[in-house]
Amino acid sequence: MTTVLERPEAAVSPARPAPGRSAQRVSRWQIWAPLALYLLFTLVPFYWMLVFAFRPRGSSSLLPWPITFDNFATVWNDLGFAMFFRNSLMVGLASLVATTLIALAGGYALARYEFRGKRAFMVGMLCTQFIPGAMMLIPLFEIFRTLGLVNSLWSLVIAETVFQLPLSLILISGFIKNIPVELEQAAWVDGCGRLRGFLAVVLPLLRPALVAVGSFAFIHSWNNFLFALMFVNEQEKFTVPVGLSYTLGEFSVDFGALAAGGVVAAVPVVLVFAFIQKYLVQGMSAGAVKG
Template sequence: MTMVTERPPVRRPAAVPVTRATRVSRWQIYLPLGLYLLFTLVPFYWMLVFAFRPAGSMAIVPWPITFEHFDTVWNGMGFAVFFQNSLLVGLASLVATTVVALAGGYALARYQFKGKAAFMIGMLCTQFIPGALMIIPLFEIFRTLSLTNSLWSLVIAETVFQLPLSLILISGFIRNIPYELEQAAWVDGCGRLRGFLAIVLPLLRPALVAVGSFAFIHSWNNFLFALMFLNDQEKFTVPVGLAYNLGENSVDFGALAAGGVVAALPVVIVFAFIQRYLVQGMSAGAVKG
């Protein structure tokens, strides 16, 4: 004879009463978001209007659409050279920042040494120093090293300024990876380097994407360093090239808007592809210090 045991009743959490304080209507959500999007997107809309409408037109909607401003910027103003220079500086800064931050972040996460806390505080304090205060010291250093009027000066400066935040992000992300995984790889015969490449590095994809994207976008948009360290027009980057095309007595708004569209396009593409990795890398790297 089988005994049938009666299961105890499952206690369900009491429902939270919907009160006037907790009830949120749709307009309370969509109205602030709509105002924010309106404030944010209107300048971009006017940039597109000036870029695609014919010269002399005052239409609010760019019709008929013309690409004459893009041809003027790309071929007439040498914007292709500026775009290439910015792309080289951005990719070089991305690689340098990611590699150095990866090595330094692993050391900060896995090793204990004297002065580690002071070193972390020092890195955080460097984020409060404006880049404009470092122009003269950096210029003297690059002049001594014969790196003025060179794209390598921008790569070095961007890498140095991006390293503190990148180190903190990657070290925080590595702390979230269990150390036992590496120890198990060592038991199986892997060395520290091979264990890092096989176990830790694949799990760092969101952090690497976040660090690399921030380094690329910051170097792409930086205007001050490129303005101060570069003298030859053939080595100008996109922000300096846009400012260089501003006339003393007149401004070609159509060409300037077309240059702004071309300059913003790589940033939009980067964020469109890395958005999910970016949010994951930022949140994971900020959990533990």
């Protein structure tokens, strides 16, 4: 004869009520409040830069009204910002091309070939990321002086390419490892050589990685101030960051010109991120998952 033991009423846990609107509101505030504070902290400096850039000189208004472009005319024409902009664009594009091509060749070799010291080489490249650029100024300056590249834009291109290569190699190598080697082998069976198979099969799949590597190289070279300040000493070869520093006088600061120059300097970076955002996320995630 079996007996059924009834659970006491106190031991029975009451059913949880379904979350109502108040709970949903609390969860939404918990998400949106930190984001709003972060956006406020991030966007306020940009807002003040726009206010100083577009409002007339001597005005203390919190809004850029009436809007004027006198500050941009002063920066572009009087301070020679058009020349600085052109120099930065040349250095950025050259660094982009050099970094992408070298990282593409080296990343393919790291992903597809096995050789002695490969792991030590990868560790060495990772360790170079912990070395600040300021520590390399004197050796680089001596090298460029010996090669006759001081006060040349090519010195900036070489320095930027060297400092961007380790991370670029790792990203592209990790991305290529995610591409099945059987795709290349099928191309070899069809009569393609290694180079032709790479160009026909692998290279089209590397678009997100190439965009990520190229964008990082361009943006880093565009924003770099230290190398341009140390390796170039003629005003005709200054880049945008060094040109911006010349709006700071010894006893006064032209805030309108400085803000206008900052807006002009930020436009290319904003445009690059706007157009490559989806490729950038794909390239970073695919290159960092495996390998």
